[in-house]
Amino acid sequence: MADLTIRNLKKSFEDIDIIKGIDLDIKDHEFVVFVGPSGCGKSTLLRLIAGLEEVTSGSIHLDDRDITDVAPAKRDLAMVFQTYALYPHMTVRKNMSFALELAGVDKAEIDRKVDEAAQILELGHLLDRKPKALSGGQRQRVAIGRSIVRHPKIFLFDEPLSNLDAALRVQMRLELARLHHELKATMIYVTHDQVEAMTLADKVVVLNGGHIEQVGSPLELYHHPVNAFVAGFIGTPKMAFLKGKVKKADRAGVTVQLDCGPEYQLPLDGSRLKAGEPVTFGMRPEHIEVTAADASPFKVTLDVTEHLGADTFCYVKAQNGETLTVRAGGDYGGRFGEQVGLIPDLAHCHLFDEKGRAVPKPGAPAQAA
Amino acid sequence: MSISTVQDGVPAVPAPGPETVKADKRLHSRVGLLTVSPSVLALLVWMIVPLAMTIYFSLIRYNLLYPGENEFVGLENYYFFLTDEGFVHGALNTLWLVGATLLISVVAGVLIAVLVDTPFWGRGIVRVLLISPFFIMPTVSALVWKNLLLHPVSGVFAAVWNFFGATPVDWFAEYPLQAIILIVSWQWVPFAVLLLMTAMQSLDQEQKEAARLDGAGPIAIFWHITLPHLTRPIAVVVMIETIFLLSIFAEIFTTTGGGPGYETTNLAYLIYSQALLQFDVGMASAGGLVAVVIANIAAFILIRMIGKNLTEKA
Ligand SMILES: Nc1ncnc2c1ncn2[C@@H]1O[C@H](COP(=O)(O)OP(=O)(O)O)[C@@H](O)[C@H]1O
Ligand SMILES: [Mg+2]
Numbered sequence: 080m081a082d083l084t085i086r087n088l089k090k091s092f093e094d095i096d097i098i099k100g101i102d103l104d105i106k107d108h109e110f111v112v113f114v115g116p117s118g119c120g121k122s123t124l125l126r127l128i129a130g131l132e133e134v135t136s137g138s139i140h141l142d143d144r145d146i147t148d149v150a151p152a153k154r155d156l157a158m159v160f161q162t163y164a165l166y167p168h169m170t171v172r173k174n175m176s177f178a179l180e181l182a183g184v185d186k187a188e189i190d191r192k193v194d195e196a197a198q199i200l201e202l203g204h205l206l207d208r209k210p211k212a213l214s215g216g217q218r219q220r221v222a223i224g225r226s227i228v229r230h231p232k233i234f235l236f237d238e239p240l241s242n243l244d245a246a247l248r249v250q251m252r253l254e255l256a257r258l259h260h261e262l263k264a265t266m267i268y269v270t271h272d273q274v275e276a277m278t279l280a281d282k283v284v285v286l287n288g289g290h291i292e293q294v295g296s297p298l299e300l301y302h303h304p305v306n307a308f309v310a311g312f313i314g315t316p317k318m319a320f321l322k323g324k325v326k327k328a329d330r331a332g333v334t335v336q337l338d339c340g341p342e343y344q345l346p347l348d349g350s351r352l353k354a355g356e357p358v359t360f361g362m363r364p365e366h367i368e369v370t371a372a373d374a375s376p377f378k379v380t381l382d383v384t385e386h387l388g389a390d391t392f393c394y395v396k397a398q399n400g401e402t403l404t405v406r407a408g409g410d411y412g413g414r415f416g417e418q419v420g421l422i423p424d425l426a427h428c429h430l431f432d433e434k435g436r437a438v439p440k441p442g443a444p445a446q447a448a
Numbered sequence: 449m450s451i452s453t454v455q456d457g458v459p460a461v462p463a464p465g466p467e468t469v470k471a472d473k474r475l476h477s478r479v480g481l482l483t484v485s486p487s488v489l490a491l492l493v494w495m496i497v498p499l500a501m502t503i504y505f506s507l508i509r510y511n512l513l514y515p516g517e518n519e520f521v522g523l524e525n526y527y528f529f530l531t532d533e534g535f536v537h538g539a540l541n542t543l544w545l546v547g548a549t550l551l552i553s554v555v556a557g558v559l560i561a562v563l564v565d566t567p568f569w570g571r572g573i574v575r576v577l578l579i580s581p582f583f584i585m586p587t588v589s590a591l592v593w594k595n596l597l598l599h600p601v602s603g604v605f606a607a608v609w610n611f612f613g614a615t616p617v618d619w620f621a622e623y624p625l626q627a628i629i630l631i632v633s634w635q636w637v638p639f640a641v642l643l644l645m646t647a648m649q650s651l652d653q654e655q656k657e658a659a660r661l662d663g664a665g666p667i668a669i670f671w672h673i674t675l676p677h678l679t680r681p682i683a684v685v686v687m688i689e690t691i692f693l694l695s696i697f698a699e700i701f702t703t704t705g706g707g708p709g710y711e712t713t714n715l716a717y718l719i720y721s722q723a724l725l726q727f728d729v730g731m732a733s734a735g736g737l738v739a740v741v742i743a744n745i746a747a748f749i750l751i752r753m754i755g756k757n758l759t760e761k762a
Contacts, residue, residue: 131657131660151657151660151661152660152661152663153663156661157661158657160657162652164652164654164657165655165658166655166658166672166673166676167655167676167677168676177672178662178663181662181663181664181668225658229662
């Protein structure tokens with residue numbers, strides 16, 4: 080069992096509030112990813128859970144045990160650091176067995192556990208090397224091995240892949256997913272890379288400025304972001320945001336007049352909106368279709384187009400100067416400066432009120448921001 | 449000049465096979481030799497001339513009190529130097545002085561460096577104060593120790609002893625070598641602190657945190673993380689200090705003058721007293737060469753023991 084419960088957790092450094100009240104439940108076997116922009120407090124939150132920072136207020140419970148003030152080593156957690164933090168003068172084997180030796184586990188048991196971890200991570204032939212004789216990916220695996228041997232209740236990872244090159248990062252990502260499955264472990268993983276978050280997580284926690292913006296499965300966040308921040312953070316390329324005003328709003332739908340021209344009727348529950356209220360209209364690049372200029376009221380000018388093979392990303396400029404990104408087919412042949420029309424898929428578009436909160440779909444439970 | 453030769457030479461070389469690569473390397477090493485030769489030559493002259501003169505002096509009778517009697521005496525000077533009553537004392541005292549000071553400066557240096565690594569109020573000033581003894585002239589610090597601190601009548605230590613009702617100790621009479629070791633350590637601990645303190649700053653904090661998560665307490669972290677991290681700078685401290693401590697002179701000269709008896713005479717001081725107190729240049733030269741041999745043996749042992757530590761890449 081490994082259920083982590085965090086209640087009203089706060090942390091300040093010298094009177095500056097960094098973590099501003101976090102409530103979070105993490106269930107056994109879950110792969111939870113903390114994601115957010117740099118400096119939002121992801122590492123700090125992880126270090127609070129690990130016990131490397133002292134909590135200012137609030138509580139952390141692991142199962143039914145209050146671990147808020149328990150020493151890091153006694154929390155049944157293991158952490159993999161961004162820089163791996165391997166002990167440079169110890170062999171791989173010694174690196175992995177260090178914790179067990181300190182805990183006074185007997186020699187045969189240590190060897191068994193280290194060999195088992197080495198086998199899982201395919202480190203068998205490297206056990207007698209020092210860390211400096213290893214490649215980045217191998218060091219990463221040793222760092223993971225060091226946490227595996229302790230059989231912790233929860234694994235903590237702080238941006239473990241950010242020091243690897245792109246190809247290795249994809250490979251290690253798959254390996255981590257496999258490892259999570261194999262060990263049936265509970266994992267908390269910090270990253271600023273939303274692709275890692277989307278691909279690995281059972282549950283994504285979007286952090287911003289020291290508080291949680293939204294918690295949910297990757298697809299929930301993608302389809303039902305509760306506010307403009309989450310909508311903009313999840314998905315690449317970014318969701319486009321266009322300014323507009325509410326023309327008419329009721330329980331069954333909202334009509335918005337965009338500043339750049341077109342008027343759209345959205346199937347959203349507009350009972351909280353008033354006519355004339357300024358709103359932000361959001362649509363993802365993949366939910367927009369490009370057509371001829373006269374086939375749509377939404378006319379834009381093509382700026383740069385990027386051909387990626389399977390897709391083409393078109394950066395376009397609306398008549399009032401607002402810019403947005405559109406995804407077109409791989410063989411799209413639009414030219415720089417060309418006038419085109421856009422047709423958004425209204426079922427997948429989002430609307431955010433003045434405070435950035437999402438206007439809910441009809442029938443959806445209202446979510447607090 | 450030589451660099452341009454290389455650059456001119458390179459395009460002329462055909463497609464680089466293993467042979468041409470070898471030739472290229474040979475050319476490079478020859479050019480390298482050529483460029484360093486002036487400085488090597490200057491160094492050789494710088495070393496060889498005095499060495500040759502010393503060897504020559506050590507083989508003749510050369511006493512300033514008996515000018516003109518400079519006949520060749522073979523190894524007689526060496527024989528007299530090595531069998532002189534002072535030599536055994538000098539060698540043992542040198543060993544003691546170097547060994548004890550090294551031990552003190554490494555142990556104290558590590559402890560102080562680790563202590564001042566944790567942040568506290570006024571750490572910057574404390575660090576500067578800790579290092580400052582190193583910048584005081586040896587003669588000055590020896591005089592301060594002799595007259596202000598260890599003096600049996602007017603010294604600070606005597607005052608402390610008196611305060612507790614004890615009889616003040618006449619350090620230079622009762623514990624002369626220990627007193628010298630104390631003074632020399634006071635000068636060289638700061639050097640160790642300086643080196644080890646900077647080394648502490650390059651210790652990865654995440655390593656310590658990883659160790660904490662692995663269940664290591666402060667002592668285990670010190671043994672398993674900090675100390676291994678410091679082996680290299682400790683090796684540097686030992687090597688550099690050994691070289692300087694072998695030739696400690698000013699501290700002895702200003703305090704005990706090698707006495708009482710031979711109790712604080714080290715090899716450097718013995719040579720000085722041969723040459724300038726007994727005016728025997730021949731024997732002093734022989735002593736100097738013996739000291740050079742000893743220093744080389746020490747250097748050889750040190751490099752065998754810890755040199756590997758330094759050349760190994762991080
Ligand atoms: N030990 C510390 N002392 C003071 N400020 C800190 C400390 N650790 C982190 N911070 C601050 O907390 C904020 C969040 O840091 P961090 O959790 O590392 O962000 P990230 O989400 O990029 O991992 C940053 O503004 C950082 O400057
Ligand atoms: Mg971070």
